[in-house]
Amino acid sequence: MVPERIEREIVIKAPREIVWSVITEPEHVGRWFSDSAAIDLRPGGALILTWDEHGPVYWRVERIDPPRFVSFHWLRGGHDPGDLELSEGNSTLVEFSLAEEGQGTRLRVVESGFGGLTGSEEENAKDAEEHRRGWELELDELRDYVSTHVVGSGRP
């Protein structure tokens, strides 16, 4: 079946403090995630992660324990400032864990909560368009991938 959570990790040849700064400081996040970033790094603090082409997505700091752990709610509602409010079922949770390993750092990321994203079945049908907007960013590349690899590959 389809996994409910995504777990990935990587070993980095850099001290944990440096990896921490890359994950949490706007000038770095604006390179590995979006095109630019504004970050209020404290519990409940907002992250505004902006792509030049697509506009912003919003995260909120859930928990922070430098330089070992930080987690964020990735708000999936849309791209208006009003969508910055966290509510039931409108976010996935992204957790970064940093462990020292020799001279380097083992970085693990877990994204979960896909299952909690949608509301009732009525809401699903009714808000199909709204939902579509929410996923647009994430699905941009997927769309290309699917049209190349799946739709074109022998579907009747």
Next chain:
Amino acid sequence: MSRRGGDVDELWAAVADPTRRRLLDVLLAQGEATATTLARELPVTRQAVAKHLAVLDRAGLVESGRRGREVRYVVRPQGLDLAARSMASVAARWDQRLMAIKEIAESVARTEPTKVQKEVSR
């Protein structure tokens, strides 16, 4: 483009719901089922099952056939495969991001290790 199974967004919305995921599992195990038999396996009403099935049907994850008075459902493997691939694509994006984090961190460590360490440990 055909609506059925053609819309990845709808597909993802369909599998994101825990009840529907459970429903798909049961349907996979049973091979073929009606809303009534599925409702026996799940803590929801037959009406709720029917609505979930309609969402899954629209997303191309199940297909239905009428047999007499009954509507029977089966899982569409192509739809499931697509859903699994879409999650795999999210995972692949994290792999890309982690690679980017690694590159940035290692280049910072090479160029200015002491400065950054001091800054962060305050």
